[in-house]
Amino acid sequence: xxxxxxxxxxxxxxxxxxxxxxxxxxxxxxxxxxxxxxxxxxxxxxxxxxxxxxxxxxxxxxxxxxxxxxxxxxxxxxxxxxxxxxxxxxxxxxxxxxxxxxxxxxxxxxxxxxxxxxxxxxxxxxxxxxxxxxxxxxxxxxxxxxxxxxxxxxxxxxxxxxxxxxxxxxxxxxxxxxxxxxxxxxxxxxxxxxxxxxxxxxxxxxxxxxxxxxxxxxxxxxxxxxxxxxxxxxxxxxxxxxxxxxxxxxxxxxxxxxxxxxxxxxxxxxxxxxxxxxxxxxxxxxxxxxxxxxxxxxxxxxxxxxxxxxxxxxxxxxxxxxxxxxxxxxxxxxxxxxxxxxxxxxxxxxxxxxxxxxxxxxxxxxxxxxxxxxxxxxxxxxxxxxxxxxxxxxxxxxxxxxxxxxxxxxxxxxxxxxxxxxxxxxxxxxxxxxxxxxxxxxxxxxxxxxxxxxxxxxxxxxxxxxxxxxxxxxxxxxxxxxxxxxxxxxxxxxxxxxxxxxxxxxxxxxxxxxxxxxxxxxxxxxxxxxxxxxxxxxxxxxxxxxxxxxxxxxxxxxxxxxxxxxxxxxxxxxxxxxxxxxxxxxxxxxxxxxxxxxxxxxxxxxxxxxxxxxxxxxxxxxxxxxxxxxxxxxxxxxxxxxxxxxxxxxxxxxxxxxxxxxx
Amino acid sequence: xxxxxxxxxxxxxxxxxxxxxxxxxxxxxxxxxxxxxxxxxxxxxxxxxxxxxxxxxxxxx
Ligand SMILES: [Zn+2]
Numbered sequence: 134x135x136x137x138x139x140x141x142x143x144x145x146x147x148x149x150x151x152x153x154x155x156x157x158x159x160x161x162x163x164x165x166x167x168x169x170x171x172x173x174x175x176x177x178x179x180x181x182x183x184x185x186x187x188x189x190x191x192x193x194x195x196x197x198x199x200x201x202x203x204x205x206x207x208x209x210x211x212x213x214x215x216x217x218x219x220x221x222x223x224x225x226x227x228x229x230x231x232x233x234x235x236x237x238x239x240x241x242x243x244x245x246x247x248x249x250x251x252x253x254x255x256x257x258x259x260x261x262x263x264x265x266x267x268x269x270x271x272x273x274x275x276x277x278x279x280x281x282x283x284x285x286x287x288x289x290x291x292x293x294x295x296x297x298x299x300x301x302x303x304x305x306x307x308x309x310x311x312x313x314x315x316x317x318x319x320x321x322x323x324x325x326x327x328x329x330x331x332x333x334x335x336x337x338x339x340x341x342x343x344x345x346x347x348x349x350x351x352x353x354x355x356x357x358x359x360x361x362x363x364x365x366x367x368x369x370x371x372x373x374x375x376x377x378x379x380x381x382x383x384x385x386x387x388x389x390x391x392x393x394x395x396x397x398x399x400x401x402x403x404x405x406x407x408x409x410x411x412x413x414x415x416x417x418x419x420x421x422x423x424x425x426x427x428x429x430x431x432x433x434x435x436x437x438x439x440x441x442x443x444x445x446x447x448x449x450x451x452x453x454x455x456x457x458x459x460x461x462x463x464x465x466x467x468x469x470x471x472x473x474x475x476x477x478x479x480x481x482x483x484x485x486x487x488x489x490x491x492x493x494x495x496x497x498x499x500x501x502x503x504x505x506x507x508x509x510x511x512x513x514x515x516x517x518x519x520x521x522x523x524x525x526x527x528x529x530x531x532x533x534x535x536x537x538x539x540x541x542x543x544x545x546x547x548x549x550x551x552x553x554x555x556x557x558x559x560x561x562x563x564x565x566x567x568x569x570x571x572x573x574x575x576x577x578x579x580x581x582x583x584x585x586x587x588x589x590x591x592x593x594x595x596x597x598x599x600x601x602x603x604x605x606x607x608x609x610x611x612x613x614x615x616x617x618x619x620x621x622x623x624x625x626x627x628x629x630x631x632x633x634x635x636x637x638x639x640x641x642x643x644x645x646x647x648x649x650x651x652x653x654x655x656x657x658x659x660x661x662x663x664x665x666x667x668x669x670x671x672x673x674x675x676x677x678x679x680x681x682x683x684x685x686x687x688x689x690x691x692x693x694x695x696x697x698x699x700x701x702x703x704x705x706x707x708x709x710x711x712x713x714x715x716x717x718x719x720x721x722x723x724x725x726x727x728x729x730x731x732x733x734x735x736x737x738x739x740x741x742x743x744x745x746x747x748x749x750x751x752x753x754x755x756x757x758x759x760x761x762x763x764x765x766x767x768x769x770x771x772x773x774x775x776x777x778x779x780x781x782x783x784x785x786x787x788x789x790x791x792x793x794x795x796x
Numbered sequence: 797x798x799x800x801x802x803x804x805x806x807x808x809x810x811x812x813x814x815x816x817x818x819x820x821x822x823x824x825x826x827x828x829x830x831x832x833x834x835x836x837x838x839x840x841x842x843x844x845x846x847x848x849x850x851x852x853x854x855x856x857x
Contacts, residue, residue: 168805181810190830192810525800530834552801552834567833642803655800658837662826 154195154202155234157310158227160255162248163210164642165241166267168192170297171207174307189223198311206231214254214348215355222359228260229343235310239265242272242279242294245410250398256290257319258348263291263309270296276413283409289320319347321405323397330354330382337375340367353379354390421644428532428644431539438536441529445520447598454516455599459726463508472500491679502675505723506668513595514663515656521559521591522655526647530555535641544623545630546571550580557588559659562755564588569762579626581763585755585775587619589747592667592719596726597743606796607740614744614786622778667717674713674720687712697780701745702787703738704728714746721746737787737796745783749776797827801834808838 159167172179175194184191192207208227209220216222228236238255240248245266255262266279285292291309295302322328334350342349342363352360353375365372383390427433476493483489493500524530530551538548550571557564561584568580589597601608681687694708707728714721725742728734734742760768790796798805811827826835 164803164805166805168807172807179807190810522800528803530801531803549832552832556835567828567835654839654843655837658840661840662837 154204156204156206156231157235157237158206158208158231158233159237159239160208160211160224160228161239161251162212162241162244165239165248166297167207167210167239170237170239170265170267170295170303170306171205173297173300173303174205174310184223184226187219187223189220191223191227196307196310198307201311203234203310206233211251213251214258215352215357216359232343234261236260236262237265237306237310238262239267239297242266242269243275243277245279246399246402246406249402249405250395252288252290253319253321253398253401254348256288257345257351259318259345261315263293263306264288265293265295265297265302265306267295267297267302269294270299270301275419278411280409284405287320287405287409289318321401323394323401327393327397334375334378334382337371337378338364338368339371340364342367351394354382355394356383421646425528425532425641425644428529429535431536434532434536438533441524445524446517446594447602449520450513450516450595451598451602455513455595456602458512458516459509459599462512463504467504467508472504475499487683490683491676494679494682496675496678496682498672498675498679501678502671503668505720506664506671509596509723509726510592510667510719511660511664513599514591515660517591517595518559518656518659518663519652522652522659523647525655526645526651528642528644531641532644540620541623543627544583544620545579545627546576546623550576553580553584554588557584557590558594559591561585561588561590562758565755565758565762575630578630578763578767579623581759581767582626582771582774583619583623585759585771586622586748586778587615589615589722590719593722593747596719596722597747600722600726600729600739601743604736604739604796607736607743610740610786610790610796611743611747614782615747618748618778618782667719670717671720674717678713701741701780701783702791703742704733706733707738707742710742710746711749714749721749737790740790740796741783741787744786745779748779748782797836797839799829799832799834800836802829802832804829804832806830811836 159171161167171192171194174196176196179192179194181190181192183189189209191209194205194207196203196205206227208224211221211224213221214225214228216225227233236255238252240252252262252264264284266281266284269279272279279294281292281294293302293305293309295306297303323331331347331350331354334353335346338346338349344352349360349364353364364375368375386393428437472493479489479493479499483492490497492498495501533555534548534551536548537551541547541550550568553564553567553571556567564584565581568577568584571577571580597611598608601611678687681690690712691705691708694711695705698705698708707725710721710724710728712721713724725734725739725746728742729739756768756772759771763771797808806829808827810830827838828835
């Protein structure tokens, strides 16, 4: 690593990019409005590229201030100058290799106390720092008072109050960029013991570094491997001496150095904020904040989740969407008016019987495919996506991730797996693709199995709920079965698939009231996407089913499946729903809906069919994605396992229900 | 745009692509958050157009 070469003064260190522009690095935690500021500063000409050798993306843009060109770099979110994640590593490397003319540390005014320690680290490293206290408008609304000039005096660096989302403070930031930057000399000190330790290490360092020796000493004490390597290179023969001092100091503190340091930094921050930061006497805990806390604690979070599921999923999607709306659209509009009318028209104008059958027959494109898509699936996904978008816009999902993190850990997953699971309720296919973002292969395999097996997609979920809600016992049985299977398979998978569960850490964005416009936009976009995707598939499926019918292949398949259906205690007609289900999960569920309205299933059969169908083979699309993401072997193994498991569970459930006479 | 999961703010073009090779369709056009990979629906062209008109008006005022 050649980047830690000689360090002169800051002004010397400021580099000039190839284009001749001075560089300005934006640093800070995620969610502090860095990207918004970046956009406000740069405008149109932005390049996004992976940082060399990593999967981390870095955006660069340029801006002209008073005729001078500056390159603005938006670094990945970092919490500390001591990196843990790859993002943080990249962010630090940018600070070091690119030697910015100015480092803009952006932080959230509402979390000043928590984020200032990083400012201390930047000052201590003697980087040319300007602090941007962002989101001042929200902070003011919460009753927080921040004395910017006093803060600036105490930190010894320029501080700018801003609300970048409203463009407040952007001119001042531009002025700061154009102004001459100066090295900050830390106006604060640690305890005598700590300073003594630092001084001893600093004395043993003979080389020249970009970061101040104090910062290097602290990073060495914190066991930063990259910095240790760098010091080894720079110090050469003197390195063992440095190492001895560092080891000695670390030993004296019994490895509690991290804690000691963070306590001291917290104390310094407290001192700096004393009088410069005022929270109202009775801090205004906004309703959103209080609510936010309730959502992540198991004692309140689980009941809340159940309430959300009951009203959102059961009442709104199940009863209203899949009940009322479907009854109207499918029952009234299609069955009573549209279908008889179109059938008559087709019979009148299309003389060929085969073609009549294709268009308006039992499995006709219009009478089956179109009716399923528009009459059954559309109202269900519409209500589901509406509910989903409300939850999404309120910021509930990351809280859900924290809440379930504990349960997921026992299954070898982390809260991060909530993303694919939640998406799975929308569409398992895209959710399977998203599993690639999970950290370990083990997590990905477990998540893929669970998605294939126990997570029904939105349309399937809606149809099944509307069906089963007519017999509440059936719905309860279905719910309990799936939950048990989800947990059981998760636990088993965690046992079978070797490996460790990674750590999960997540920054939570603030909760807010969903915005009507946002919710509608998202719902509309999702529905449009979904509808565009399913309509051709439904039509294709209709054609295939029609082909199957005229060649009698379909009858043979139903015939072949009759024993399987019989073993589940189901009438042979239900084989149709399973065949549909292979094309698409929602298609299968819609088939079940048809059987039910024809009065072919009793409560027990309905429950067994619903459980088996929910567990049953992922649709073709999901299977292909599994193959793509995990390879043929894993995909086929999962497919076989899931099918066997589904029918096994169905059989068991049927026996159980027969024996207990519960339904 | 703002990620619906983690709240990360990013430009639409910064989103990760990934479903372009989905076997069942020509890609779902969802915009994946560069931080957490959550799939966000893109802003429909209609709304984008409206926003542009309004922001242009604001600037001229
Ligand atoms: Zn995100």
